[in-house]
Each structure stands twice: as C-alpha cells, then as structure tokens.
Amino acid sequence: MVHYICTGGCGQVSDLPATCNDKGCMKYHQPMTVCHCEDEKHVEAYENPNVTFEQ
Numbered sequence: 001m002v003h004y005i006c007t008g009g010c011g012q013v014s015d016l017p018a019t020c021n022d023k024g025c026m027k028y029h030q031p032m033t034v035c036h037c038e039d040e041k042h043v044e045a046y047e048n049p050n051v052t053f054e055q
C-alpha cells in the first residue's frame with residue numbers, strides 16, 4: 001500500500017502525504033516521496049526521489 005517517505009536521510013515514513021519535519025534533515029519542509037514497497041526498504045522511493053504527492 002502507498003506510503004510516503006523522506007529520502008533526505010531522516011527516515012521519516014508517513015501513511016499520508018506530508019513534508020519532512022526534521023529540522024536536521026537535508027529535505028526539511030520538502031514533500032515526501034511516494035513509495036509502494038512491502039519490505040520497508042523503500043527502494044522505489046530512493047530510486048525516484050522526485051516522485052512526490054500533488055501539491
């Protein structure tokens with residue numbers, strides 16, 4: 001099922017579209033990446049970090 005992850009290094013995962021809220025993260029305030037993996041490795045998201053939810 002779809003989830004959203006931050007690929008900036010903080011490791012945040014959300015079930016809903018969101019932006020990163022970790023001030024120390026490279027992608028702070030940037031939209032999280034769409035992922036559909038089922039193994040929690042988020043390979044899809046890391047390979048396509050620019051696929052984010054519609055703003």
Ligand SMILES: [Zn+2]
Pocket residue numbers: 006007008009010011012020021022025026027028
């Ligand atoms: Zn982040």
Ligand SMILES: [Zn+2]
Pocket residue numbers: 003005035036037038040041042043045
């Ligand atoms: Zn994933």
